[in-house]
Amino acid sequence: MEQWIEAQDFIAADVIRWKEGVFHNRRKGKALRIGERQVAAEVLERGEDGWIKLLVRGCIVTKDEAAGKTVQTLKAGEQIRRAIKTVLRGKVERLLWDDETARAAVLASKPATSRFTDIPNDE
Template identity: 35%
Template sequence: MHRHGGKQAFWIGGDVQWLPCGAEFIVADVIRWREPVWKPQPRNSKKKPVMLGHRTVIGQIARIDRGGWVHVQVAACTVEPSPRCLRPLYPLQVGEDIKRQRGKIGQGKVDRLPWSDESARAAIVGSRFAKV
């Protein structure tokens, strides 16, 4: 992890190129996306939700459910609080398993690490047995 101008940048194995993938990722991909952090409030609240900041998550896809839920194991996480946020925001724990909807992850400008053998990944994506 290096610091650049007050922000934290994670380096995995040196200078790594991330490939944009949107919501088109498969099991075993390592992905990076950015998601908002919202202030918790009761479900029956009529107040407008307050965004406390953003969270950048790097993780590996463990599995994808039939219902569209993606199970991700967190490899790294950084938090960027908004200027008006008064409470501390905590990053997700490394190794923690989280569950997100595929569409919600796809909204956060998703990038993936390239495989060492992209032809193997292409064969998996092209297979009729792959659950994408």
């Protein structure tokens, strides 16, 4: 049974899900919001530049707001790239690991790269 918890941060190998708005670009003016989708994806790589690579596991349309415009779902197995701040804006949830102590061991073995920790200078 899968259990999702609210996540403030995530690491590679986590499976996360979030909601993101879908927009249609117009020739003039602001983009038009046409709906919303919920994406579940596995974190493949977390870059130092604020971007993450994700492998889509599932995607469903949660809102279809504009008549005549269809919200495209992402296909399972597709690799996507998103900004970390964009994903965190969408109420991120993390799938609990079968063995959370293994996740804690992975976190302990890596240097602190969380967005909440400061890396001390050796100067």
